[in-house]
Amino acid sequence: MNTFGEATLGELAQALRGDLIRPSDPGYDEARSIWNAAHDKRPALIVRCQGVADVLKAVEFARSEGLPLAVRGGGHSIPGFSTVDDGLVLDLSPMKGIRVDPEGRTVTAQAGCLWSDVDAETQAFGLAVTGGIISTTGISGFALGGGIGWLVRRAGLTCDNLIAADIVTADGQYLHTSEDERPELLWALRGGGGNFGVVTSLQFRLYEVGPTVFSGLVFYAGEHAERVLRGFRTATAGAPDELTALVNMTTAPPAPFLPEEIHGKPIVAVGGMWAGRIEDGDAATRPLRELAPVVTDLFGPMPYTAMQGLLDPLYPRGMWNYFRSAFFDDLDRAAAPLVREFGRLPNPLTEIHVHHLGGAMGRVPADATAFATRDQEFILNVVARSTDADGYPAAVAWARGATDALGPDAPTYVNFTGEGGADRVRAAYPKDTYERLVAVKDRYDPANLFRLNQNISPSVPA
Ligand code: FAD
Numbered sequence: 001m002n003t004f005g006e007a008t009l010g011e012l013a014q015a016l017r018g019d020l021i022r023p024s025d026p027g028y029d030e031a032r033s034i035w036n037a038a039h040d041k042r043p044a045l046i047v048r049c050q051g052v053a054d055v056l057k058a059v060e061f062a063r064s065e066g067l068p069l070a071v072r073g074g075g076h077s078i079p080g081f082s083t084v085d086d087g088l089v090l091d092l093s094p095m096k097g098i099r100v101d102p103e104g105r106t107v108t109a110q111a112g113c114l115w116s117d118v119d120a121e122t123q124a125f126g127l128a129v130t131g132g133i134i135s136t137t138g139i140s141g142f143a144l145g146g147g148i149g150w151l152v153r154r155a156g157l158t159c160d161n162l163i164a165a166d167i168v169t170a171d172g173q174y175l176h177t178s179e180d181e182r183p184e185l186l187w188a189l190r191g192g193g194g195n196f197g198v199v200t201s202l203q204f205r206l207y208e209v210g211p212t213v214f215s216g217l218v219f220y221a222g223e224h225a226e227r228v229l230r231g232f233r234t235a236t237a238g239a240p241d242e243l244t245a246l247v248n249m250t251t252a253p254p255a256p257f258l259p260e261e262i263h264g265k266p267i268v269a270v271g272g273m274w275a276g277r278i279e280d281g282d283a284a285t286r287p288l289r290e291l292a293p294v295v296t297d298l299f300g301p302m303p304y305t306a307m308q309g310l311l312d313p314l315y316p317r318g319m320w321n322y323f324r325s326a327f328f329d330d331l332d333r334a335a336a337p338l339v340r341e342f343g344r345l346p347n348p349l350t351e352i353h354v355h356h357l358g359g360a361m362g363r364v365p366a367d368a369t370a371f372a373t374r375d376q377e378f379i380l381n382v383v384a385r386s387t388d389a390d391g392y393p394a395a396v397a398w399a400r401g402a403t404d405a406l407g408p409d410a411p412t413y414v415n416f417t418g419e420g421g422a423d424r425v426r427a428a429y430p431k432d433t434y435e436r437l438v439a440v441k442d443r444y445d446p447a448n449l450f451r452l453n454q455n456i457s458p459s460v461p462a
Contacts, residue, residue: 039080074138109412153359214281
């Protein structure tokens with residue numbers, strides 16, 4: 001437990017443009033909560049940053065007081081890295097400035113933006129960059145870890161399109177990085193997570209998308225799961241870059257668009273976005289919509305922003321969540337184990353996602369960014385959830401087993417990883433990428449001030 005002198009805290013509060021929130025303050029409980037209820041921590045201080053000046057002060061305060069420092073963008077960290085017991089939470093959520101350059105096709109966004117914020121601004125000009133399939137996720141943690149979304153095959157990962165950033169480093173410097181300035185730092189930010197400092201703004205390359213795209217979901221009864229998976233493999237093989245799709249094996253929610261008799265039963269949803277010419281969308285997505293007898297087909301033309309927010313209601317704050325991932329190449333081989341795990345879902349909220357990758361993402365050279373796993377066609381993301389603590393251990397145990405069913409040594413993705421730990425981090429990076437990340441860590445954060453993340457340990461542990 002930290003105790004600060006009133007004078008010290010008074011000075012900090014005075015110096016900030018944003019709020020300093022303490023455990024005795026009325027807004028504390030709301031301010032300390034993050035999306036994943038499995039991490040219920042009690043920070044000593046929460047600094048709601050209004051700008052770079054506040055970030056500089058918060059970093060300096062945490063360092064000088066020896067406080068554990070948690071950096072929060074959109075607060076969707078699955079392992080709960082954006083909160084901390086007895087430490088300082090540096091909350092960037094008030095920093096939401098966005099500037100689109102329609103001619104140069106770039107957007108510069110402050111680190112507290114969510115995908116819903118950025119999508120709204122860029123779509124005003126018919127532009128977009130790969131964002132999350134849930135629009136309430138923050139752009140910062142998302143982009144720094146990689147970023148797989150509905151445009152991943154058309155435009156690459158979000159981090160592939162990160163062309164510049166501003167960052168406050170552990171020693172209090174405010175640096176700019178781009179392909180011309182400190183390119184090794186930009187390389188590390190493209191997939192190396194929050195290890196190198198507090199990123200205060202991010203610049204992304206944009207693509208012409210929408211504003212109307214042909215996209216949606218189609219549902220099949222759970223008994224057809226294996227057929228759907230094998231068909232998905234065929235339907236996606238050789239698909240154009242404009243088509244990005246995923247399979248979700250879960251339990252039918254009581255949604256009005258699903259017939260009542262299927263509610264609560266196993267169901268397989270195939271979601272997809274055609275980000276090409278709208279008139280080609282029906283034909284391009286048809287192979288995904290004819291994999292087995294159809295329960296409901298919701299594919300059609302819709303605003304890009306509507307597709308980005310379509311699944312938001314299914315992922316509310318306040319549940320207990322654990323994700324675990326594995327890249328893999330051979331869906332025919334994976335189909336049987338995945339269907340077996342589908343038969344063992346620990347509760348109706350739990351889901352097995354298979355994202356189709358490749359396209360623009362697959363053509364980026366493995367050493368061009370810290371996100372190096374480019375040669376695998378699919379990623380499994382097991383989304384284990386429960387409404388409370390009671391169901392959580394069983395959901396987590398099942399998720400670990402379900403992912404390991406594809407081979408315990410499969411490479412993983414840091415943003416789809418529900419826990420920290422050196423072995424998890426090593427599993428996400430090839431050895432040479434990891435060593436290169438350590439060199440960047442040594443340069444910008446040798447004392448590991450930024451350690452609440454999928455941590456790259458400096459070569460001399462602090
Ligand atoms: P936060 O909790 O705010 O941050 C997570 C970590 O990132 C922090 O602890 C810190 O280490 C680092 N960080 C955040 N902001 C900064 C910053 N400005 N400077 C330095 N470090 C920072 N991932 C995908 O690829 N595709 C998806 O479609 C997808 N969907 C998701 C849906 C849901 C509901 C959830 C919960 C997660 C999803 N993810 C997805 C995973 C997501 O990418 C990560 O959880 C990501 O970390 C969220 O970013 P955030 O800013 O909201 O998180």
